[in-house]
Amino acid sequence: MAQRAVWLISHEPRTALCGTVRFSRRYPTVEKRARVFNGASYVSIPEDGPFLKALLFELRLLDDDKDFVESRDSCSRINKTSIYGLPIGGEELWPVVAFLKSGMIYACVPLVEQTLSPRPPLISISGISQGFELLFGIQDFLYSGQKNDTELSIKLSQLPDLLLQACPFGTILDANLQNALDNIHFASVTQPQKQPAWKAGTYKGKPQVSISITEKVKSMQYDKQDIADTWQVVGTVTCKCDLEGIMPNVTISLSLPTNGSPLQDVLVHPCVTSLDSAILTSSSIDAMDDSAFSGPYKFPFTPPLESFNLCYYTSQVPVPPILGFYQVKEEEIQLRITVNLKLHESVKNNFEFCEAHIPFYNSNFSSFCIQVKPNCQRPGELGPITHLEYKVSFGQLEVFREKSLLVWIIGQKFPKSMEISLSGTVTFGARSQEKQPFDPICIGGTAYLKLHFRILDYTLTGCYADQHSVQVFASGKPKISAHRKLISSDYYIWNSKAPAPVTYG
Amino acid sequence: MRGPCWNGPARLTMGPLSREAWAQRLAAFRASPSAFMADPEGEDLGRDLLSDLRNEKLSEQTKVSLLVLSLEYPVQLWPDAPAAEVAATSLLDTLVLLPPRLSALRRLLLLAATTALVAGGALGPTSGASCRLLPLLLGLASGSDLGPGFGPTSEQRSLQATACECLRELESCKPGLLGGALGLLRGLLGQAGPVQPFSLLLALALRNTLLVQSRAGAGLRGLLMAGISPTRGGPWDWTLVEEGDAHLQPQAPSWPAAEEGERGLEAREPSPEEARELRAAVAQLLDTTYLLTPVAQAQLLWLLGWALRGLQGQPPALFKPQLVRLLGTAQLTLLHAVLALKAAFGEALFTAQDEALLLRRLTLAAQHPALPLPTHLFYLHCLLSFPENWPLGLEGEEAAPLLLRPQLCHGLLPSLLHDRMALLARLHLLCLLCAEDEEEEEKGLVQSPRGSLEELMAGLQQRAALEGGPRALATLCFQASYLVACCLAGQPTVLTPLIHGLAQLYRARPVLAPHFVDLLDQVGPELGEPLRALLRQEVVSRPGRDEALCWHLQMLAKVADGSAQSATLSFLQAAAAHCTGWDLQQALLRVCRALLQVGGGDGLADLLQALARQLEDPDGRDHARLYYILLAHLAGPKLGVALAPSLTAPALASSLVAENQGFAAALMVQEAPAPIRLSVGSREIKGPLPVLQLQVEALEPIYSLELRFRVEGQIYAPLDAVHMPCLCPGRPAHPLLLPLQPRRPAPARLDVHALYTVPTGLTCHAHLPPLSVNFSDLFLPFPHPPEGTGPGFFEELWHSCLPEGAESRVWCPLGPQGLEPLVSHHLEPFVMVAQPPTSYCVAIRLPPNSRLLLRLEAAQGDGASVALRTDDWAVLPLAGDYLRGLSAAV
Numbered sequence A: 001m002a003q004r005a006v007w008l009i010s011h012e013p014r015t016a017l018c019g020t021v022r023f024s025r026r027y028p029t030v031e032k033r034a035r036v037f038n039g040a041s042y043v044s045i046p047e048d049g050p051f052l053k054a055l056l057f058e059l060r061l062l063d064d065d066k067d068f069v070e071s072r073d074s075c076s077r078i079n080k081t082s083i084y085g086l087p088i089g090g091e092e093l094w095p096v097v098a099f100l101k102s103g104m105i106y107a108c109v110p111l112v113e114q115t116l117s118p119r120p121p122l123i124s125i126s127g128i129s130q131g132f133e134l135l136f137g138i139q140d141f142l143y144s145g146q147k148n149d150t151e152l153s154i155k156l157s158q159l160p161d162l163l164l165q166a167c168p169f170g171t172i173l174d175a176n177l178q179n180a181l182d183n184i185h186f187a188s189v190t191q192p193q194k195q196p197a198w199k200a201g202t203y204k205g206k207p208q209v210s211i212s213i214t215e216k217v218k219s220m221q222y223d224k225q226d227i228a229d230t231w232q233v234v235g236t237v238t239c240k241c242d243l244e245g246i247m248p249n250v251t252i253s254l255s256l257p258t259n260g261s262p263l264q265d266v267l268v269h270p271c272v273t274s275l276d277s278a279i280l281t282s283s284s285i286d287a288m289d290d291s292a293f294s295g296p297y298k299f300p301f302t303p304p305l306e307s308f309n310l311c312y313y314t315s316q317v318p319v320p321p322i323l324g325f326y327q328v329k330e331e332e333i334q335l336r337i338t339v340n341l342k343l344h345e346s347v348k349n350n351f352e353f354c355e356a357h358i359p360f361y362n363s364n365f366s367s368f369c370i371q372v373k374p375n376c377q378r379p380g381e382l383g384p385i386t387h388l389e390y391k392v393s394f395g396q397l398e399v400f401r402e403k404s405l406l407v408w409i410i411g412q413k414f415p416k417s418m419e420i421s422l423s424g425t426v427t428f429g430a431r432s433q434e435k436q437p438f439d440p441i442c443i444g445g446t447a448y449l450k451l452h453f454r455i456l457d458y459t460l461t462g463c464y465a466d467q468h469s470v471q472v473f474a475s476g477k478p479k480i481s482a483h484r485k486l487i488s489s490d491y492y493i494w495n496s497k498a499p500a501p502v503t504y505g
Numbered sequence B: 001m002r003g004p005c006w007n008g009p010a011r012l013t014m015g016p017l018s019r020e021a022w023a024q025r026l027a028a029f030r031a032s033p034s035a036f037m038a039d040p041e042g043e044d045l046g047r048d049l050l051s052d053l054r055n056e057k058l059s060e061q062t063k064v065s066l067l068v069l070s071l072e073y074p075v076q077l078w079p080d081a082p083a084a085e086v087a088a089t090s091l092l093d094t095l096v097l098l099p100p101r102l103s104a105l106r107r108l109l110l111l112a113a114t115t116a117l118v119a120g121g122a123l124g125p126t127s128g129a130s131c132r133l134l135p136l137l138l139g140l141a142s143g144s145d146l147g148p149g150f151g152p153t154s155e156q157r158s159l160q161a162t163a164c165e166c167l168r169e170l171e172s173c174k175p176g177l178l179g180g181a182l183g184l185l186r187g188l189l190g191q192a193g194p195v196q197p198f199s200l201l202l203a204l205a206l207r208n209t210l211l212v213q214s215r216a217g218a219g220l221r222g223l224l225m226a227g228i229s230p231t232r233g234g235p236w237d238w239t240l241v242e243e244g245d246a247h248l249q250p251q252a253p254s255w256p257a258a259e260e261g262e263r264g265l266e267a268r269e270p271s272p273e274e275a276r277e278l279r280a281a282v283a284q285l286l287d288t289t290y291l292l293t294p295v296a297q298a299q300l301l302w303l304l305g306w307a308l309r310g311l312q313g314q315p316p317a318l319f320k321p322q323l324v325r326l327l328g329t330a331q332l333t334l335l336h337a338v339l340a341l342k343a344a345f346g347e348a349l350f351t352a353q354d355e356a357l358l359l360r361r362l363t364l365a366a367q368h369p370a371l372p373l374p375t376h377l378f379y380l381h382c383l384l385s386f387p388e389n390w391p392l393g394l395e396g397e398e399a400a401p402l403l404l405r406p407q408l409c410h411g412l413l414p415s416l417l418h419d420r421m422a423l424l425a426r427l428h429l430l431c432l433l434c435a436e437d438e439e440e441e442e443k444g445l446v447q448s449p450r451g452s453l454e455e456l457m458a459g460l461q462q463r464a465a466l467e468g469g470p471r472a473l474a475t476l477c478f479q480a481s482y483l484v485a486c487c488l489a490g491q492p493t494v495l496t497p498l499i500h501g502l503a504q505l506y507r508a509r510p511v512l513a514p515h516f517v518d519l520l521d522q523v524g525p526e527l528g529e530p531l532r533a534l535l536r537q538e539v540v541s542r543p544g545r546d547e548a549l550c551w552h553l554q555m556l557a558k559v560a561d562g563s564a565q566s567a568t569l570s571f572l573q574a575a576a577a578h579c580t581g582w583d584l585q586q587a588l589l590r591v592c593r594a595l596l597q598v599g600g601g602d603g604l605a606d607l608l609q610a611l612a613r614q615l616e617d618p619d620g621r622d623h624a625r626l627y628y629i630l631l632a633h634l635a636g637p638k639l640g641v642a643l644a645p646s647l648t649a650p651a652l653a654s655s656l657v658a659e660n661q662g663f664a665a666a667l668m669v670q671e672a673p674a675p676i677r678l679s680v681g682s683r684e685i686k687g688p689l690p691v692l693q694l695q696v697e698a699l700e701p702i703y704s705l706e707l708r709f710r711v712e713g714q715i716y717a718p719l720d721a722v723h724m725p726c727l728c729p730g731r732p733a734h735p736l737l738l739p740l741q742p743r744r745p746a747p748a749r750l751d752v753h754a755l756y757t758v759p760t761g762l763t764c765h766a767h768l769p770p771l772s773v774n775f776s777d778l779f780l781p782f783p784h785p786p787e788g789t790g791p792g793f794f795e796e797l798w799h800s801c802l803p804e805g806a807e808s809r810v811w812c813p814l815g816p817q818g819l820e821p822l823v824s825h826h827l828e829p830f831v832m833v834a835q836p837p838t839s840y841c842v843a844i845r846l847p848p849n850s851r852l853l854l855r856l857e858a859a860q861g862d863g864a865s866v867a868l869r870t871d872d873w874a875v876l877p878l879a880g881d882y883l884r885g886l887s888a889a890v
Helices: A029-043 A048-058 A126-143 A149-166 A177-186 A277-281 B009-013 B019-032 B033-037 B039-050 B061-074 B081-097 B105-119 B128-141 B153-173 B179-190 B195-216 B218-224 B239-245 B256-265 B272-287 B296-309 B318-328 B332-348 B351-367 B373-384 B408-412 B420-437 B449-464 B470-489 B493-509 B510-522 B525-540 B549-559 B565-578 B580-595 B602-614 B618-633 B636-643 B655-667 B791-799 B819-826 B875-889
Strands: A003-011 A019-026 A083-090 A090-103 A103-111 A209-222 A230-241 A249-255 A263-267 A297-299 A308-315 A322-331 A334-343 A353-359 A371-375 A376-377 A382-392 A395-398 A407-408 A419-430 A448-456 A471-473 A478-492 B676-680 B693-696 B700-712 B722-727 B736-739 B748-757 B763-773 B806-813 B831-835 B838-844 B850-858 B865-868
Touching: A003 A126, A003 A149, A003 B838, A019 A048, A019 B838, A029 B105, A029 B153, A029 B806, A048 A083, A048 A090, A048 A103, A083 B655, A090 A126, A103 A126, A126 A177, A126 B332, A126 B373, A149 A177, A149 B061, A177 B061, A177 B618, A177 B875, A209 A249, A209 A322, A230 A249, A230 A471, A249 B128, A263 A322, A277 B318, A277 B351, A297 A308, A297 A407, A308 B296, A308 B831, A322 A448, A322 A478, A376 B039, A382 A395, A382 A407, A419 B332, A448 B525, A471 B676, A478 B493, B019 B033, B019 B039, B019 B061, B033 B039, B039 B061, B039 B081, B061 B105, B105 B128, B105 B153, B128 B153, B128 B179, B128 B195, B153 B195, B153 B602, B179 B195, B179 B272, B195 B272, B195 B296, B272 B318, B296 B332, B296 B791, B318 B332, B318 B351, B332 B351, B332 B373, B351 B373, B351 B722, B373 B420, B408 B420, B420 B470, B449 B470, B449 B493, B470 B493, B470 B510, B470 B525, B493 B510, B510 B525, B510 B549, B525 B565, B525 B806, B549 B565, B549 B580, B565 B819, B580 B618, B655 B875, B676 B763, B693 B722, B693 B763, B700 B763, B722 B736, B791 B831, B791 B850, B806 B875, B819 B838, B819 B850, B850 B875, B865 B875
Parallel strands: A209 A478, A371 A419
Antiparallel strands: A003 A019, A003 A103, A083 A090, A090 A103, A209 A230, A230 A308, A249 A297, A249 A471, A263 A308, A322 A334, A334 A419, A353 A407, A353 A448, A371 A376, A382 A419, A395 A407, A448 A478, B676 B693, B693 B736, B700 B722, B700 B748, B748 B763, B806 B865, B831 B838, B838 B850, B850 B865
């Protein structure tokens, strides 16, 4: 269950080492046990330098991938999890849990309490999930509310102290490092007996409960006979409960309007004390029960001090909020594009913003003729946009020539007809020396437009937290506030004239 | 290059170091501990650190950084048990000497002392520091008032938790250490104090005690109910530790190992009272789990689950109330702990419906958009290693659980939009579904698994074909192909489009040749053979003056074989004209080499001759000539061996070295131990010359054996070599006849060498033990005179020996049987006149042209007198020796 060592490494492409160890911590007492348990298969924890090098190579984060390197590129070296074996000094250090997120590599080596040859299955090693949880905890701590590099540096400098609290001997006590930080501050307070370990102290002040529901909608639209369009809503309910007392009990109910879409795949925060079996079994992965549970969804819980994600859910709404159509045609030396967007009548027509991004990549339309000079054409890869003629029925179009990107700014509202269109022709120059955007998906005619929008005080499922149904068992009547918003995420409309990648589910 | 090493000026004064000097020194150490410790300064670090902890001039902050260092690197600072003992003692002394105000050092000193003792291997009943630390920790944990030296009361709470952590770590490293404190810990959990540290400590101690006491025979009930007050003053009870010491037990054993452990556990049958007490303790722990952080809850469940597994009177239903709550969470550790309980108890805790629900939750979690990618990947792994109630497949092999129907997996199908690892993991699942799909076509799906697979592979190939795309895209395509080839080797309907797609990919991007070579090396013949043929066709159908010629040649060197050789050769001929650089020429020659290896052919000889003339580079010409000579002079199998990868060269040597060594090994004669045993058999007299009859016994299979003999002293004419086509151990071989042509009638030693081929094609040479040719081996009879004339002929011979010759008399002792058996056994073929049993005349011809005549007369008593004459003086001593030898043998 314990960890032998933890590292934080910043990934720095195009530098000599491609990375720097920003933080590392070893646990010698765990190492002592590893030596006994692993026996002849024991491999010691390397120093930071060799570890950095081996890890970056394994994660393919070294810049050099010009040549085929068997130890990295061989087809039989398949990694299907974020758990690696690192060749170090002729031996292999395994299992190394590692992942890259926002330019930072999080890594640890869990203790395996048996011999390593043959390798036991990962599922049987308790330290793996513990290691992941520790790394996620560090990640949350570093990036929650962090705005710039200075703040990151400050947080990094706090890490040694925090880990000394949260993981003094390599066995994690609390993956919530913010809580560990609070614990240091609350240390002098005498805590009563049944204080939960995940709550550093108690709140003193005006009672209030804040609930916010954020739904993200993603979609893949093809406008094709043989491929079904897909769309999905993913909701996150975030709570902040400022309540007095050690263990205040709160019950929040999420409700749906009569025509609302049922919530599925509900995952809850560990502080939720019980869960209705109808919520537990309502899932999108099998169409076993048609009589989907439509709420109210009750979540009784004892809140932690900090803001937390009470639950996540998905939902399958009957129609996508915006139905799109996108077509790109090659016409001699230019591309003719046509876009139609239609907002569904049931959707609140009041956006915080709404934009359609139309990118072109150098791998697009490789058979297409490019105008190098006036009257001189040759086939090749797309370069920057040189010329654009267009007509929009609504909003305005911005051109980012060097990025080969068109942005259609639709604004706050769709017109009364709920339908808008854009048509035009784009001419490109030859590919310049600088690195043009490359996309492994957009090859040939495969192209997309991506919608970015946000609607406040609205959810697509209709899901809302009824303020009157919030039950709080604590002293004082709390002020209850609820917020909702819908955000687009991965909302793609593919060129209907070319193949497009299909997703399932 | 040495790492940065510390050489601060403050060191020279030998006084305590300043804050800056320590900061500098610690930074240097952290940059590379091994380099720092290799420096002479490094030795003092541990000692300086301990002494400066008590230096009043040093700020608390600096002391904290010193202690933190000691928590990470105790082994470097205090490498052996005595040093660790001294360090721990010093740390404890420092702790006692701290002023009574609030201090960040107390907690760290406890952690540091614990770490030093464990890491240095000093923890034990004979260690003074251990015997001080343990009661101190237990006292702190139980909240006893230890006096003002242990800080203000406000610090007690934090120290209490820390003491629990230290005790837990000590118990982890020495199972059974807290066996005597179980009752106390239970009491503490019930009364006061932080819940989490006590829960975890009690769970661990309980589990360890369960394991250890079954061996020690200590009463569990007694331990659970033992005194409520900490064992202050009294000596620490180490008895259970000594039991546990030999077997450091996994706290959460990996599953297969637990299978073995289970047998040991099943023997445990606690008494009803013990079982009741244990159940109460476990229930007490489980009741308050919600107060623990999620990671700690998971630890508790792992510990208790595996502790109670197979224990009589401990129904796993105790865990049931926790499960629904746990199944609903998104927390990785908690769901993993549920899986551990599933593995530990199986059907006893999870009915078939529960199992289905768990599987559904896992499937859902493996694709839930709110969870991060590493979590998805781990859950996917869990799905394929799911601990089923009734597993069908082989243990340890990834497989889709029986209840995981393809409909459930719809959302887990791979798509080009997925990240590399997610794509491979999902592809693996898809392959497993396709493998099942072979038997039963699933209905009700938008697309069959096989259709999805085909589409995905086509997409991957298209992406890999992208000019200038990153290598990772190509690698991914080949990894996916490999995965499909491994999982679905027996399904031509899947493999055929894959193979054609790959061939097309090569056509689009020959620069991927190294990936193809690697793939062909890794996959089995189901994919490899047809792909090889298609790729060969793809290459040789090209004009040979491609930009990608070097890749084509690399590809061809891998795929060229005996078939379609004329097309291959004409491609090479066309290509030769464009092979201008050294590297291209070498690539071309590598193809020739590959062709040679599979037996060459007529056209190849012409090509090699042409290359030997035409290539610009002298090295290229030399190689071509060498290959031509090899082709012309070596038979097919031998050629194969000569060009095969060298057995002697290390794998990492450069190809040039490997090639040369390979040749050297194959074309040179190898020295070897004797493969046969040779001995001289019974004589057979035939023909005009003495002939040795040799018996051959093979010790290993050998071919084309050539035996060469050399006579020492040249007293015989040189001997011809003897050939045998093949020899096998256990199969009787015909005797070999070796005619001798003596130049003098004298015995000799034959030096024997064997030259032969072993089944691997190597030619070997062995020096055999020498063979002795005896004097009697040279004996030949005179032609038999006509009937009745024998005595006269003998007398004639007898008289003709003198005067040039010599005469002698020898007394031969005889055995009780007399003269007759001696003559019949040794001299029968040479007897000319016989008057058995008393008188014999023997005439022996000794090549080249000597004679030896014997008259043997049996005398009274037990001997015979032998008169001998010879026409050759030199024979006389040999004959004497021979006769004495005969009589000695009697």
